[in-house]
Amino acid sequence: MEIFLQQVLSGLATGAIYASLALALVMIYQTTELINFAQGEMAMFSTYIAWALINAGMPYWAAFFLTIGISFVGGMAIERIIIRPVEKAPVLALVIVFIGLLVIFNSLAGWLWTYTIKEFPSPFPVGSPGGNTYIGFHQLGMIGVTLLVLLFLYLFFRFAPLGLALRAVAQNPVSSRLVGVRVGWMLALGWGLAAAVGAVAGMMVAPRLFLDPNMMGGVLLYAFAAALLGGTTSPLGAVIGGFTLGVLENLAGTYIPFIGTELKLAFALGIIILVLLVRPQGLLGKKIVARV
Amino acid sequence: MVAMLELKNVEAFYGPIRALHGISLSVEQGGIVTVLGANGAGKTTTLRAICGMIKTTGSIKFEGREIFGKLTESVARLGIAHVPEGRGTFEKLTTEENLRLGAFTRRDRNAVAEDMDRVYGYFPVLAERREQQAGTLSGGEQQMLAIGRALMLRPRLMLLDEPSFGLAPMIVQEIFRIMRSINENDGVSMLLVEQNAALAMDLADQAFLLETGEVVMSGDTKTMKEDESIRTSYLGY
Numbered sequence: 001m002e003i004f005l006q007q008v009l010s011g012l013a014t015g016a017i018y019a020s021l022a023l024a025l026v027m028i029y030q031t032t033e034l035i036n037f038a039q040g041e042m043a044m045f046s047t048y049i050a051w052a053l054i055n056a057g058m059p060y061w062a063a064f065f066l067t068i069g070i071s072f073v074g075g076m077a078i079e080r081i082i083i084r085p086v087e088k089a090p091v092l093a094l095v096i097v098f099i100g101l102l103v104i105f106n107s108l109a110g111w112l113w114t115y116t117i118k119e120f121p122s123p124f125p126v127g128s129p130g131g132n133t134y135i136g137f138h139q140l141g142m143i144g145v146t147l148l149v150l151l152f153l154y155l156f157f158r159f160a161p162l163g164l165a166l167r168a169v170a171q172n173p174v175s176s177r178l179v180g181v182r183v184g185w186m187l188a189l190g191w192g193l194a195a196a197v198g199a200v201a202g203m204m205v206a207p208r209l210f211l212d213p214n215m216m217g218g219v220l221l222y223a224f225a226a227a228l229l230g231g232t233t234s235p236l237g238a239v240i241g242g243f244t245l246g247v248l249e250n251l252a253g254t255y256i257p258f259i260g261t262e263l264k265l266a267f268a269l270g271i272i273i274l275v276l277l278v279r280p281q282g283l284l285g286k287k288i289v290a291r292v
Numbered sequence: 293m294v295a296m297l298e299l300k301n302v303e304a305f306y307g308p309i310r311a312l313h314g315i316s317l318s319v320e321q322g323g324i325v326t327v328l329g330a331n332g333a334g335k336t337t338t339l340r341a342i343c344g345m346i347k348t349t350g351s352i353k354f355e356g357r358e359i360f361g362k363l364t365e366s367v368a369r370l371g372i373a374h375v376p377e378g379r380g381t382f383e384k385l386t387t388e389e390n391l392r393l394g395a396f397t398r399r400d401r402n403a404v405a406e407d408m409d410r411v412y413g414y415f416p417v418l419a420e421r422r423e424q425q426a427g428t429l430s431g432g433e434q435q436m437l438a439i440g441r442a443l444m445l446r447p448r449l450m451l452l453d454e455p456s457f458g459l460a461p462m463i464v465q466e467i468f469r470i471m472r473s474i475n476e477n478d479g480v481s482m483l484l485v486e487q488n489a490a491l492a493m494d495l496a497d498q499a500f501l502l503e504t505g506e507v508v509m510s511g512d513t514k515t516m517k518e519d520e521s522i523r524t525s526y527l528g529y
Contacts, residue, residue, distance in 0.1 A: 181396055
């Protein structure tokens with residue numbers, strides 16, 4: 001029983017990371033119906049920026065929020081400068097652009113900061129509340145931060161005029177233009193938000209995974225699985241998918257003998273295939289019917 | 293007097309296909325003008341050309357300024373509200389969110405709140421459906437919502453694309469009655485595209501008749517109604 005609880009709670013903590021990155025994927029998918037393969041590397045790069053700021057002597061939280069800001073602006077810039085010219089290109093071309101971005105960010109980080117593994121600080125104290133053996137402060141913090149990000153996004157999409165405009169663009173770009181919404185900028189805003197949310201995920205996961213240019217590869221795969229599981233069109237679904245996947249992965253690793261830690265990634269792939277076979281729109285996503 | 297909207301020799305293209313062959317028409321300040329014609333005559337294309345939604349050549353002036361070649365969203369920001377073919381409802385948003393979007397470009401919050409009440413005054417049924425997903429509204433209600441959303445821009449010119457399409461005659465009459473009061477009370481000029489020629493000619497002061505992308509006849513609706521060919525081809529008596 002104790003092992004079970006431990007596994008569930010730590011599963012929720014890693015799930016929080018999958019959820020954040022899945023949320024970032026959904027931000028862009030909603031408006032463009034494209035999965036940004038570079039999302040993980042962008043998050044990794046943001047985390048390096050935070051690391052550089054902290055190393056330069058900035059207090060953790062100042063560096064945290066400044067990194068979010070930089071990532072937001074950077075995300076918008078990527079959309080405006082790199083994605084926009086190929087906006088109308090066939091899907092395959094865009095996928096190649098995304099993979100190109102992935103490689104660029106990966107190499108750029110390696111070039112700037114070397115491939116040596118670096119330690120990244122956690123803003124939360126060491127140990128666990130009351131000295132319990134189930135869940136530590138950092139894990140609780142990860143869950144809390146993810147939920148705060150979700151709450152912020154919810155309030156933004158529900159009440160802010162810009163959030164409303166983003167939802168409008170996702171549904172009906174033509175009508176959005178007719179009411180004067182600058183659709184191009186809304187797409188950039190989506191990229192900015194995605195980059196910012198990804199930065200949070202990177203900074204939260206780095207103390208556990210350590211910082212290196214390839215740290216997000218596995219996480220991104222889980223985030224794909226989480227987004228698919230929850231439904232690529234639903235932010236809430238992505239978060240639920242992320243948490244579910246984190247817990248499932250831990251339980252499978254513990255209780256299904258042959259999986260262990262080695263096959264955990266294969267487990268994520270298994271989930272992706274299963275979802276695509278059984279319920280392609282995900283748990284909360286909507287079915288997209290295309291007229292041909 | 294300078295016309296509020298003036299199209300001169302406008303051509304429009306869908307890819308390599310030319311859909312408008314040099315159209316000229318104008319809308320006076322405070323006037324209602326209708327564009328009539330059969331399916332495929334270029335009525336919707338004319339509205340799209342004004343809003344920069346399609347490749348065009350020629351001159352399009354709004355309040356004396358050239359708006360040709362502007363982005364759709366920039367045209368909207370000048371005060372031209374387009375009620376598109378098929379209503380363009382944001383189906384997954386609520387009625388109220390649809391209306392809020394109509395006022396997206398405005399910063400005068402108090403006036404926006406007033407305009408929201410004004411729209412609910414014109415269309416009381418929308419007030420009842422305030423929190424309902426717009427996609428679940430009936431066709432007539434969605435048409436009202438589309439007009440309401442356009443009104444939220446506080447436009448000086450409204451472009452209406454077949455507001456009668458697919459609606460019951462009673463609903464259509466109500467919508468046209470409200471369009472007249474919007475024109476009279478709020479001083480909104482209108483360019484109305486319609487299949488229902490009889491109805492459109494009753495509302496409008498001026499009419500332009502399109503055939504395969506060209507204006508073949510234009511004038512006061514009063515005189516046009518008397519015209520033999522119009523009567524037999526478009527009014528059906």
